[in-house]
Amino acid sequence: MRIFWTIVAKELISFMRSWGLLAVVLYSFTLDVYIAGAGMQIKPRNVAVGYVDETGGGISQKILSHLHGPEFVQPKRFLSQKALSEAIFNKKILVGILFDRDFEKDYREGREAVMNVLLDATAASQSFTTLGYLQNIVMDFNKVDFPVALKAHKLFNQNADNHTFMALSEMLSIITMLSILLPAMVFVREKEEGTWDIMLLMPIDTKVTILAKSFSQVLIIFAGTVICTGFVLFGSFDMPMNGSFWAFLLLTFFYIFTSAGIGLFVASVSKSILQVAQLSMIIMMPMIFLSGAWTPIHAMHPVLEKLSLISPLRYYIEGCESIFYRGTQWSDLWPYFTGVILLGSVLYWYGFRKIGKLF
Amino acid sequence: MRLGVVKAYILKEFAELFRTRLIVMVYLMPTMIMLLFGFGIRMNVTHARVTILDYDQSHYSRVLTSKFEDSKYFDPMVLQITEQEALRLIKQAKTEMILIIPSSFEKHLLHGQKSEIGLFIDASFPTRATTMENYVQGVILQAASEVSPQKPQSGMISINSRNLFNEAMRDENAIVPGLIGLVLLVAPAILSALLIVKEKERGTIFNFYASPIRKHEFLLAKLTPAFLLHSVNIFILFLWATWLFDVPFRGSFMLYWFSSEIYILISLGIGMLISVITRSQIAAVVLTVIVTLLPGFLYSGIILPISAMDHESYIEAHLFPVMYFNHIIYDTFLIGEGLSAATNRLYLGILVVYAVILLVLGTLFLKKELK
Numbered sequence: 001m002r003i004f005w006t007i008v009a010k011e012l013i014s015f016m017r018s019w020g021l022l023a024v025v026l027y028s029f030t031l032d033v034y035i036a037g038a039g040m041q042i043k044p045r046n047v048a049v050g051y052v053d054e055t056g057g058g059i060s061q062k063i064l065s066h067l068h069g070p071e072f073v074q075p076k077r078f079l080s081q082k083a084l085s086e087a088i089f090n091k092k093i094l095v096g097i098l099f100d101r102d103f104e105k106d107y108r109e110g111r112e113a114v115m116n117v118l119l120d121a122t123a124a125s126q127s128f129t130t131l132g133y134l135q136n137i138v139m140d141f142n143k144v145d146f147p148v149a150l151k152a153h154k155l156f157n158q159n160a161d162n163h164t165f166m167a168l169s170e171m172l173s174i175i176t177m178l179s180i181l182l183p184a185m186v187f188v189r190e191k192e193e194g195t196w197d198i199m200l201l202m203p204i205d206t207k208v209t210i211l212a213k214s215f216s217q218v219l220i221i222f223a224g225t226v227i228c229t230g231f232v233l234f235g236s237f238d239m240p241m242n243g244s245f246w247a248f249l250l251l252t253f254f255y256i257f258t259s260a261g262i263g264l265f266v267a268s269v270s271k272s273i274l275q276v277a278q279l280s281m282i283i284m285m286p287m288i289f290l291s292g293a294w295t296p297i298h299a300m301h302p303v304l305e306k307l308s309l310i311s312p313l314r315y316y317i318e319g320c321e322s323i324f325y326r327g328t329q330w331s332d333l334w335p336y337f338t339g340v341i342l343l344g345s346v347l348y349w350y351g352f353r354k355i356g357k358l359f
Numbered sequence: 360m361r362l363g364v365v366k367a368y369i370l371k372e373f374a375e376l377f378r379t380r381l382i383v384m385v386y387l388m389p390t391m392i393m394l395l396f397g398f399g400i401r402m403n404v405t406h407a408r409v410t411i412l413d414y415d416q417s418h419y420s421r422v423l424t425s426k427f428e429d430s431k432y433f434d435p436m437v438l439q440i441t442e443q444e445a446l447r448l449i450k451q452a453k454t455e456m457i458l459i460i461p462s463s464f465e466k467h468l469l470h471g472q473k474s475e476i477g478l479f480i481d482a483s484f485p486t487r488a489t490t491m492e493n494y495v496q497g498v499i500l501q502a503a504s505e506v507s508p509q510k511p512q513s514g515m516i517s518i519n520s521r522n523l524f525n526e527a528m529r530d531e532n533a534i535v536p537g538l539i540g541l542v543l544l545v546a547p548a549i550l551s552a553l554l555i556v557k558e559k560e561r562g563t564i565f566n567f568y569a570s571p572i573r574k575h576e577f578l579l580a581k582l583t584p585a586f587l588l589h590s591v592n593i594f595i596l597f598l599w600a601t602w603l604f605d606v607p608f609r610g611s612f613m614l615y616w617f618s619s620e621i622y623i624l625i626s627l628g629i630g631m632l633i634s635v636i637t638r639s640q641i642a643a644v645v646l647t648v649i650v651t652l653l654p655g656f657l658y659s660g661i662i663l664p665i666s667a668m669d670h671e672s673y674i675e676a677h678l679f680p681v682m683y684f685n686h687i688i689y690d691t692f693l694i695g696e697g698l699s700a701a702t703n704r705l706y707l708g709i710l711v712v713y714a715v716i717l718l719v720l721g722t723l724f725l726k727k728e729l730k
Contacts, residue, residue, distance in 0.1 A: 020642045024649075032649055036657070038672075046668070088523060089694055090702040091686065094664060114519050121522035122533050122689055126664060131520055132493045139500075150499050151475050152492050154482035155449065162485045170653070177648065185641045274557060277644045278384045281549070285392060290399045296455075296484065299406050301398040318452055325483035328450040 003204055004212045011186060011216035025182075028174045029224040033232045037167025047126050049075040050084050050093035055104040063115075064097075066137045072130075085118070094120045095130045156242060156325040164239045164324075171228050172320060173288045175221060176313050179256045180284055183217040183263035184276045187355060192272055196355075206356035210348075214260040221256050242327025248320065251333070254340045255316040261347030262312075268355035291317045315339035360579075364572055368580030372554070376584060385550060385585075389542040389592045393599050396538050400661075401530055404432060404490045409456040410445055411437045417465035423476075426502045427458075432494050449481045456480050456491060524693040531604040536692040537661035539596050540685040543619060544626050544655040547589045549647050551630030554581050555725075556643040559634075567727070574725055578718075582627050589627075593619040600692070609695030614687065614703075621710045622684045626651070628717025635724045654679045660689070683709050 016022060049072055053060050064075045076093070078084040087093040096118035106113035117134065119127035190196035199209055229248075233239040266279045290297075290304055291313040297305055308314045319336030322328040376382050409427060413420050427435040436454070438445070448454045459477035467474035478495055482488040524532075558564040567577055593616060600606045608615075630647060637643040658665070658676040665676050676682050683706040690696050690703055698704055 018639065018642075020638055024642050024645050028645070028649055032653070036653060089696055090700060091664065117520040119520055119522050120524065120664070122524050122660070122664075122693060127522070129489070129493065132496070149473055149475050150478055150496055152478040152480060152495070154480050154488055154492070156481065156483050165483070165485050177645070181641060181645060272379075273560070273640045274379055274381065274553065277549075277553065277640060278381070281384070281388060281644070281648075282391065285388075286395050289395055295399060295401045296487065298408070299401050299404070304395075304399050321483045322450065322452055326450045326452070326481065328452075332447070332451045 004208055004215075007209060007212035008216040008219070011213055012219065015216070015220055025178060025220070025224055028178065029171070029228040030232060033167050033170045033174065033228055034236055036170035037163045037232070037237050046070070047072050047095060047130055048093045049073070049095045049097065049130070050078050050087055051075050051097040051099065052078050052081050052084050053099045054101045055099050058104050059107055059113075060099040060103065063134075063137055067133070071133070088118060088120055091120070094126055097134075156240065156327070164233070164237045167233055167237050168239070168320065168324065169317070171225070171233065172291070172313065172317055174228075175225055175252070175256060176259055176288055176291075177284055178224070179217070179221045179259040180263045180266065180280045181276070182220065183214045183260040184266040184270075184280055185263075185273060186213050186217055187264065187267035188270060188273055188276050191267070200356070207352055210264065210351060210356055214257070214264060217263075218253070218256045218260055222253060225252055225256075239324060241324060243323035244330065247330060247333060248323045251316065251319050251323070251336060251340065254337065254344065255312060258312045258340050258344030258347065261344050261351060264351035264355065265347055268351055287311045287313045290314075310343065312340050312343045315343075360576060365576050365580050365583075368572065368577070369583050372580060372584045376588070381550070381553070382588070385546070385588050386592070386595070388549075389546045389596060390599065392542050392545070393535070393538055393596060394603075396541075397531065397535050397599070397604050400534055404487055404494060406434050407432055407456065407487075407491050407494070408454045409433050409435045409458055409495070410448060410454040411435050411458045411460070412440065412442065412445060413437055413460045414462040415460050415464040419465045419468055420460045423460065423499070423502050426498050430494075430498055433498075446479075449479070452481075454481075455484075455487075456495070458495065524689075529605075532606050532693060534661055535600045535604045535606050536688045537659045537685055539600065539619075540622070540659050540681050540688055541652075541655040541661075542596060543589070543592070543622050543684075544629075544681055545648070545651045546592070547585060547623050547626035548630035548633070548651045549644060550585045550589070551582060551627040552634045552637075552643040552647045553630075553640060554585065555631065555634035556637055556640050559638055560640055574727055575722055578631065578722055578725065582631070585627055586623060589623050590620060593623075606692055608692055610691030611697045612691075614697055614707075615691040618684060618687045618707055618710060621707075621714050622680065624714040625680050625710065625717055628714060628721055631721035632717065632724065635721060635726075655681050658682050660685050680710060680713050683707075683713075 049064075049067055051060075051064060067075055075097075076087075078087065078096075081098060084093070084096045084098070088096050098116035098118070100114075100116070103113050103115060115134075115138070117131065119131060121127060187196065190199065200206055226249075229239075234241075262283060263280070266276055266283065270276050270279050286307070290300065290308050291311065292308070297308050297314060300308070315336045319333060319340075322333065322336070376385075411424055411427065413424060424435065424437055427433045442457070442459065445454070445457045449457065457477075457479040459479075461474060461476070464474050464476075476499065478492070480488045480491055555564075558567065572580075597608075597615070601608050629651060633643055633646050633650065637646060654675075657672075658679050658681050660682065665673065665682055668676055686706050687703055687710075690700070696703060698707075
C-alpha cells in the first residue's frame with residue numbers, strides 16, 4: 001500500500017511541475033466551461049424579421065406588433081420584395097413576411113387573406129419556431145375557438161434554459177478528453193524514455209503500478225471536476241441539483257477511472273506521444289459527439305445507436321442529466337453505474353495484460 | 360529565400376509524415392468527423408417518445424391518440440398507469456413526455472366546454488423540449504380543427520410559407536456544409552501544432568536553432584506539406600457532401616476551392632501560434648482542440664444563426680474565422696450567389712487578411728535561439 005501512495009505522490013508532483021499542462025487543465029475546467037455555458041442560447045432570440053407591406057398598415061401592423069423581444073428584434077421594413085430577398089440571402093434577415101396589396105381587402109371582405117412567409121431554412125429551428133409564433137398570432141386573429149387547450153409544463157427546467165445544459169455537456173466533454181489523454185500520456189512518456197521496462201522489472205506487482213499511476217491522474221481530474229462543479233456550474237450558472245450530489249461524485253469517480261482505462265488502452269497500443277495524440281483523437285471524437293449531448297441517442301442512425309453502447313460517456317451523460325435535472329433516486333441509477341463499471345473492468349483487464357507484461 | 364534549402368526541408372517533412380503515420384491522421388480524421396456528425400447529429404426532432412395516459416378511453420381521445428401514432432415525429436405508448444408511475448418513467452429516461460387526457464374529455468367536448476390536455480416534458484434537454492412542445496401543439500391543433508365543425512365567421516388569414524435554400528428541410532443540407540468549416544479548422548491546426556512542438560519536445564529543434572536556415576524558410580518548409588496534404592481534403596469532403604449526403608451544390612466550385620485553401624492557411628496559422636506557445640505535444644493537442652473545436656462548432660451557424668446570437672457571443676462569433684468561411688460555404692452549396700453578393704466578397708477579404716495576420720504573427724513569435 002505504501003508503494004501505491006508513493007507512486008501516486010510522484011505522479012502528482014511531476015504533474016505540478018509541468019506548469020503548462022497545469023494551466024491548460026485549469027483553463028479547461030473553468031473558463032472554457034464558462035464560455036460554453038454563457039455564450040449560447042439555442043432558443044430563438046433576436047430573430048431578425050423583415051417585411052414588405054403593400055397594404056398601407058392596419059391588420060398587417062397589428063400582426064407585426066406581436067413580434068417583440070426577447071425573441072424578435074423589431075421587424076424591419078423593406079420597400080420591395082427584391083430588397084427583402086437580398087437581405088435574406090445575405091443572412092441579415094431570417095424570416096421575411098410579404099403582405100401583398102389584396103391582403104387587407106381580402107380580410108375585410110371575408111375572403112381568405114394570404115400572408116406569404118419566406119423562411120431561411122438553413123436556420124431551421126429558429127425559422128420553424130417563428131412560423132409557430134405566426135400561426136398562433138394568426139389563430140388569435142381568426143377567432144377560431146378551439147375546444148381543446150394544451151397545458152404544457154416543462155419539468156426540471158421550467159424556462160428551457162440552455163446555459164446549464166451547455167455548461168454541463170462541456171464539462172463532461174472536458175472530463176472525457178483529459179481523462180483519456182493524461183493517463184495515456186503518463187504511461188507512454190515512460191515507454192518513450194524506456195523507464196517503463198525498468199518499472200516492470202522492479203519487484204512490485206505491475207497491477208499496483210498501473211493502478212497507482214492511473215489513480216494519480218484520476219485524482220487530478222476529479223479535483224478539476226469538483227472545482228468546475230462548485231465554481232462554474234453552481235457558482236456562475238444556476239445549476240439545479242434535484243438528485244443526490246454524492247451519487248454524482250461517485251458516478252464521476254467511476255467514470256474517470258473507466259476513461260482512464262481507455263487511456264491505458266491507448267497507451268498500450270501506441271509507442272510514442274504522437275501516436276497517443278492521434279489515437280485518442282480518433283477515439284474521443286465519436287465518444288463526445290455521439291454521447292447524446294447533442295442529439296438523443298435514440299434519434300440517431302441505428303448503426304451509431306448500437307455503437308454508442310460501448311461508449312462509457314453515453315451512460316455517464318445520461319446519468320448526470322438524471323442526477324442534476326431529473327432527480328432520479330439511487331435505485332434507478334443502477335444502469336449507469338453498471339455500464340460505466342463494466343466497461344472499465346474490461347479496459348483494465350486488457351490494459352493489465354497488454355502493458356503490464358514485459359514479455 | 361533559398362529554394363534548395365526549403366525543398367530539402369520539405370522532402371524531410373514529407374518523409375517524416377509518412378514514417379510516423381501521421382498521414383493516416385490527416386485523411387482519417389476529417390472524413391471521420393464528417394461521417395459521424397453527418398449521420399449522428401439531428402436538429403429535427405424525430406422519434407420523440409411520448410407516453411399517453413388516456414383516462415377517458417372515448418372515441419375522441421382515441422382520435423387524438425391515433426394522430427400521434429400516425430405522426431413520424433412521435434413514438435407514442437398508450438399506457439394505463441398512474442401519473443406517479445409515468446413520472447418515474449421520465450426519471451429513468453425511458454420516456455420524454457407525458458400527455459394526459461382527462462377523464463371527462465369527450466363529455467366536455469360534446470357540451471362545447473373547454474377541456475385541458477396536460478403535457479409534461481422532460482426539459483433536461485432544453486432545445487429538444489421546446490421543439491417537442493411545438494410539435495405536440497401542432498398535432499393537437501390539427502386534430503381539433505378536423506373534429507370541430509364550426510367555420511369562421513369573418514375573413515380568415517392563412518399563412519403560405521416557403522422554405523428558402525433548403526426546400527425539403529433536410530437536416531443534411533443544413534449541417535453538412537457547416538461541418539466542412541469545422542473539419543478544415545480543426546484538422547490542419549492539430550497537424551501544424553504537432554509539427555513544431557514535436558521537434559521542441561524531442562530536442563531536434565536545436566538543429567533549426569543551429570543551422571543557417573531562416574525563420575520564414577523554416578515555417579514555409581513546415582507548413583507546405585501540411586497545406587498540400589490538407590488541400591486534398593477539400594475535394595474529399597466535397598465528395599462526401601455531394602455524393603454521400605446528397606447536398607446540392609449551386610455555387611461556383613472555384614470559389615469553394617479558393618476560400619477553402621485560404622481557410623486551411625488560417626487553420627495552419629492557429630496551429631503554428633499554439634506550437635510557439637506550448638512546449639509539450641500533449642498540451643499543444645489539448646489547447647488546439649479547445650481553441651478550435653468548440654468555437655468551430657458553436658459559431659459555425661449549425662446550431663444557431665449568428666444574427667440570432669446574444670450580444671457577447673455575437674461579438675465572439677465575429678472574432679473567429681469560422682463564421683466568415685461558413686457564410687461562403689453555405690452560399691456555394693445552398694444559395695449560389697457567389698461573388699456577386701457584396702457580403703461574400705467582404706468575408707472572403709476578411710479571410711485573406713486573417714490568414715496573413717496569423718502567418719505574420721507566427722513568424723514574428725517563433726524564436727530562433729534559446730531564451
